Amino acid sequence: MRWLILLSLLFLGCLGHQAVEHRANLTDLVKSNLYPFDGYRYDNVSVKVEDNKIFVKAKCSELEGEDDYIFVNDNGTLILKSYCLEALPQALKDELIGIALSNRTIAENANGIVTVRRILPQTSAKFYAPKELFSVTWHGEKTVSALIDLDAKRVVRIYIGS
Amino acid sequence: MYLHRLFAALILIAVLASASAQFVKPIPVSEVSGATKVIHPYKNLTRLIIEPKFKYVRLEAGEETSFDVRIKNPTKKDVTIDPKIVIPPYTERVMDEDWIKFSRGKFVLKAGEEATIEVTVKVPKDAGKGSYSCMIAFTNDTFPSPYPTETPRFVNVLHLSVYVWIPPSVKIYPKNIFKYVEAGESYIFNITVENTGDKLFRLDPKLKHEEFYSPDTNYLTKDMVKIEAPSTIPPHSKVKVKIIVNVPSTAKGTLRGYIDLGIDDPGLEDWARRVSINLMVYEKPTEPFVKVFRVENASVLRVKVGTDLSPNFVLPFIAVKSPFESKADVNVRLISPHGEVKVRPKILERMIVTLGGSNPPWEEVEGIYKVVSVSKSYTFEIENPENGVWMVEVMPKGCFMFNVEVEIE
Structure with missing residues (x-):
């Protein structure tokens, strides 16, 4: 009987070790799939796993704001489902707001709280070109947004929603 | 009595109807509907639907790629498709006809039908870096020209742009500096330059600026900026470039400029060798x-x-x-x-x-x-x-x- 209990404990211990190892591998995999801004490095990354979803919060001490990612673990393949990347230099955010407001439609409709977010190339490809762009959005009575190409310093797409 | 009144009323109606028929001028149908006149001088040209109309490919020297072109014939007559390459006169770099191959040669596309042609682009190993462009004309139809011209304007064309590139070995980060600064203060920005290649590259950073049309823009000058950097980047290594900016106490608005790192990596475009600097100057109040x-x-x-x-x-x-x-x-x-x-x-x-x-x-x-x-x-x-x-x-x-x-x- 004692042997049986000992064997069971050893087996459970192995399973636990495998789970910890799997979790560590997954965390490393997730960390290698993050996209900090312009060569900056994240100093603080928290990873939370719930079922097949992986929630990531990442911060860079030199930048204002936080980057959020949600991945889906599809049988070992990580799929980026959602992201909200706001860790940017404040002066860049203001520069981008200035570029957005240089567009007449945006200037006439912008109202409310403004957010500045980074858009990854895989998303940008659907709307403009496969390169990093920026979204400046006013959350007021209407949602008013400008998609900006920083290299060209111009608004490339506009969205006005309800 | 009533019969007399009814008769008089009928006569009055008849007179009025006859009068209105005389005075109302009939309006031509075209004026009523506002029909638009259409001028179509090229009506007799055979126009096909080419998809895509524009194609951009980026290849290294020696590489090749293929893509499909769909040709639809919406006309009521059969059309002979005969793909050929047309080099425009204004292109700086000229691609050789050997660069492009078609999966199908001359064939007849029947009325209302469509066909697909695979286009293969192969860049020779000795091709220089840069943009090459041409047109692929699928029929011999050209737009008529009122004066003699050596370069016919083909009707059914695809515009092809081939960019021959060299993957860069050097990475620079960050490439953009955006910061709020106080007048009279000094700031240090560290830039990492990483050489992932097997060759040694030279580094020769210089402060420059581009015209920026904004009323509050001022430019960084050499007396404000000091750059500390090694002169080379060894293979598979990282070096630091230190940019020290002394913001003058009289500074206002936004100070702009860029550091051209002067790296001789042929893969880096001119704009990719730069670190852009944008410093917004603000005055912090000292009194409440x-x-x-x-x-x-x-x-x-x-x-x-x-x-x-x-x-x-x-x-x-x-x-x-x-x-x-x-x-x-x-x-x-x-x-x-x-x-x-x-x-x-x-x-x-x-x-x-x-x-x-x-x-x-x-x-x-x-x-x-x-x-x-x-x-x-x-x-x-x-x-x-x-x-x-x-x-x-x-x-x-x-x-x-x-x-x-x-x-x-």
């Missing part, structure tokens, strides 16, 4: 804002100071909510006619949180809570305040705007 008011026979005095602004506040200029919006705070002192009043204020912290749903389609933020605004307010309440002159002093921390409300009951 003071609001003076008089209290007489009041039962309650309420003073509210906060960093919260109305969500519907229109932002007429850029920096109204910055810098460091989330860290925005205020130091408040309340001074009665007999000195500072130490009252514990009521603190209200307000957050606005967004979810995905009402965002633009390019923000893929579903399932993420995001705090988009944080504000703080302090409310001081004093019962039976003493009569006389009171003051509230406010020193802002990390914000460009705050509000003050004084309520005397």
